[in-house]
Amino acid sequence: MPNTESFTNWENLVKKQLKTEDIYTILNKDNLEGIEVKPMYNAVQEPLKNLPKVEESTHLVAAYHESLEEDVFAFLLEQNVENLQEKTIFINNKDLAEHISPEDTDQYFSLIDVFDEKAGIINEQLAKELLGKNFKRNICIDISLHQNAGAAIYQQLGIALAKTKELIELLGEGILNKILFRIAVGGNYFFEMAKLRAFKLVFNQLTKEYGADEIPYIFAETSWRNKAVADAENNLIRSTLELASAMIGGADAVYSNNYLVDKSTANSEEISFKQQIVLAYESIINVFEDASNGSYYVEDITRQIAEKAWDLFVEIEENGGYLEQLKQGVIQKEIYKHAVEEQKWVEEGKIKLIGVNLYPKLEVKKSADDLYSEKEIKAVRWAEMFE
Template sequence: MPYTENFSNWEQLVKKQLKTDDIYTILKKENLEGIDVKPFYDSVEKPLVNLPKVEESTHLVATYHETLEEDVFAFLLNENVENLVSKTIFVNNKDLAEHISPQDEDQYFSLIDVFDEKNGIIDDQLVKELLAKDFKRNVCVDVSLHQNSGASIVQQLGIALAKTKELVEDYGAEILNKLIFKLAIGANYFFEISKIRAFKLVFNQLSKEYGLDDIPYIFAETSSRNKSVSDSENNLIRSALELAAAMIGGADAVFSTNYQIGNNTENSEEISFKQQIVLAYESIINVFEDASNGSYYIEDITEQIAKKSWQFFLEIETSGGYLENLKQGILQKQIYDRAVEEQKWVEEGKIKLIGVNLYPKLDVKKSVEELYNEKEIKAVRWAEMFE
């Protein structure tokens, strides 16, 4: 049977089930990203080539603990640990970075944000100190805060590009292959897969402006935005989906933030990390270069996010660049407006959180004004409204 006839039969069946000819209006799925999502995909306008990772397989990163030394290959360090041989180390502490002198066989990465968001400046001395280190990737461009503050995917990627442009202007295009991008992965599974893929497209496009053909090193961690204090086991389900999205999207490293909000223990940290182990060893999704390539749905979303992110980046540049936008309070207000809109979706039940706004245990509610500040980019969890 020809494909067109199959498609026509599908449409007729849906019309019959929904008892209307206007099926596309009914099946249209609303979202806060301004992305056009179709109810059915039969093609994609421009198929994408494979979007590679820097690493051959995604690093599974754990917070350091001595009991994990034998089994874990990649650690996040907040304090110095002697004699960590043949490990990949992500340094998360400025004072620690000053005292590290990697050996040839070591792989060190900096996750220290060099942007002072509150004052709208780059810490020049810190950048120079980090660039002098023999790290695999020296300078972190951190946009995890923006996701956790309620910024849209388009805003996150546009800001990542704008921060990158600031660094290139100050330190030259050679800094591009010394950058590591820290992203937080949120709850919208397919959109988050597409976010990582879209960032690879727009970063590569930016690098070509400088005569290069670079791809970004992406460190992805689970979001705090959709986590709640009560029913913390639900947080495990949410973070497992976020980790899967990061691996399928093609992150070079993934990290599980603690699923127990405000009650971190060694046991909860171990359980948080072992989600990665289950995903990687049971489904092997950390080894694929671009696992979602060829999915019409994801390809289409990826293209839309990439175009909108590039446009947002150009808007930031037109109005003076990232730091100037911060000083004028423009980005803070844009993120605030979007975060408040998203919070209203939670309040109205359009975004559902079990145990929070769906089957809640307590009838407590804070106002948007208590949670958000239009002059500050700060992390806010959806559930704080109800806690």
């Protein structure tokens, strides 16, 4: 039971510090997700189920480099490498996947999305070829594109569920434990943490419709959306927070995209990966099942995101499903509306990017209309407006 007297004492303390009785107007903070955020919490509406990760410990994934073979246990592979033993391998190349036949002792995962977003179809032949491989997770549902294109959090999750439903209808419910979800994690620290937790809840709910009780395998990577070409070192801070959100939120694997947006060097690749190492081995946040479980704030926004995502999923299904909505241009238009509104917040300074719209070195060079199209889902960085 919440302690009313203690909460009142906190309110009085805040009023004293802010020198006003109207603390809730001052402390209220808007967000584009439509999530109600309270300035203070002393209870949670309903405790949420503690959903573990699929993996016991989060995989720290590096882009493959020969010099890393001895110390790194998980690689993202773009081309074939001989004699990689006792490693966890994430395949990111369709042509490469065709020529790999893992042994039973190997751990291979597919990051190849079988959805063709532009054509509005599933590549059924590719899906069946991947299912024929001895991979731990054969089918990737990639919603990192949607995050980088400016989709709201609940849109990303609703779309992930709708894409899952399309795959089940095509390939059968037996694929539920063969799917990997590739998700981009943005800079809204607690919201992104709640996003992964909420997705576990709604995916688990969907699997129960088919008599299963599955937890989603989540491959989380840092977003491109909030990265800038100028002041690239700030990108390191942003991506470190994103990796922390992913680990605390319960991702099974994490990967840091290169913090240098427009180029890549051996040094920048090493530094990008070592962000994960510091978090895992010095902060020790990659081993917990559900570290934020019990936090009133995170629990509350997790519940709200889960409810909004499920409602959107139901709406998509009632209107013909994801592929049909994609062909009609509905999905693209809804993402476009949110992305443009988000870009306006960047332009107005409501969303702050150090070195871009706060302490800037840049000025506005492009409008939102130059960056976005309501007919296409495409990745856009906020800072492109200024570059």
